[in-house]
Amino acid sequence: MIAYLLGMVLGAAPATAAAATATAPPAAASVEPAGSWVVRDVTVIPADTDEVLAHRTVLIRDGKIARILPPGAVAKVKDASVVDGRGKFLVPGFVDAHLHLATEGAIRGSKDATLSGLDLGRDHRYDRQVMLSLLKAGVTGAANLGGSVSSDDDLLWLRGEIDAGRIDGPKLYVGKLINGPRAAVAAKPEGAVPASKPEAPTTAADGVTAVRRARERGYDFIKPYQFLNRETYLAVVEESKRQGFITTGHLPQLGCGTCADRDFTFAHPMTNVAHIEELARFARFGSDLAPKDIDALAQAMVDSRMSVSPGLITLKTIVGMYVQREVPPVPGEWLKLVDPVTRREWAPPANRYLSQAFRDQENADRFSAGYDFGRVLARELWKRGVGFTVGTDAPLPGLPFGVSAQQEMIELREIGLKPVEVLRAASINAHRLFDPGAGSGAVREGERANLVLLNADPLADVQNVAKIDGVFAQGRWLSMEQIDRKLAEGEAFQRDLERQLQARKPAAP
């Protein structure tokens, strides 16, 4: 199944408990002042309602939307910089609710011999480039759904640096992936199930410990993964609630003696399902797909109150690789922004979606139908009011950071969401999911200033979400020119990294 393969790539992060995070300086307590801006004469699309507010003047101060003034009102603000909003549209910043951030920490902690000892330079240049590429696409919030231990260390540090205004980047939400050993939920376990431990729990007690440790380490949410058996899945979901964590992850594996089943899963729901293919897996279990399955599944989702990050662009891209046997082209100049380490993962032999083993899987001929099914089911869920967020699984092959969130927005438009509903899924819904204590995420007074200024109306054509004039990230204005200049400053670093990787390529036989 595709879900399992995603898991192979993303869930099976290398064990790097001992990896040093020598990169992280001691956390400084200081916070850089965010400053003040006035956006003059702009059309505001708050996105929490269908309202469109023309000719507004928006005052951004100390990281917040301080005032939204009606047409004609004069804003006199000392020391504020002016952004010309004429003919432009101010919308809430986009959030990628499902990605796996490429980090220096992941490279340093990797067991891949080609990556060990790479010179990553100073000053977190690698991480900075990744963060800037997200901002370039208007992504001012990003939820990391699991990485290696050393990568998570890096992200927990980066989150603070970004919040303090020392690194330009989206608001980061760092998730802790909790998974059991696959053998624990195999229908026919071959050999013994490994002993339970909090890093790979098969008991409720170890599941609870895993969640508590995540709380101590400062994670933002929990990602339960599909190889948790029934009692451990339940313990992780329940303890997460007690610890004030939301859960977004994979639905549990079905079909073994200790496994959860469908009814059990819906009776003990996570907060959010990390991709729609999870539900495809549930629908197909035990029988071929029938219309009544879609109906039953959609109703079960409504009753469980789980939201979902459909990830249609992810499925489309994977199916594209299966059918075309190559990585689908990425829009515009975005390939240039994919860092050399990630690009290496996209090419054979590292890209398992292009491998024969991927093609040889049982039921591989159903992959294409999985995308079609995902679209049909997502449409059904949308009609019934199930909440959506925009999640991409970037940087899976073909899915660069940033632009893939825009592509997912277009996918959601194509299954029927109105443009304002797409904006809502891409912003407010994710904000409510990951940051429920920090306002609504709409463009309203008092809200955190994570915003995108568009040069064209996204309500007229959702593709206009790509026409970005600049962003407010954590209350700081970055014009597209500034973002491009900062990205260009990192080009020499990228080339150097590329050269280092080339030099390590084994000589052709």
Ligand SMILES: [Zn+2]
């Ligand atoms: Zn993922």
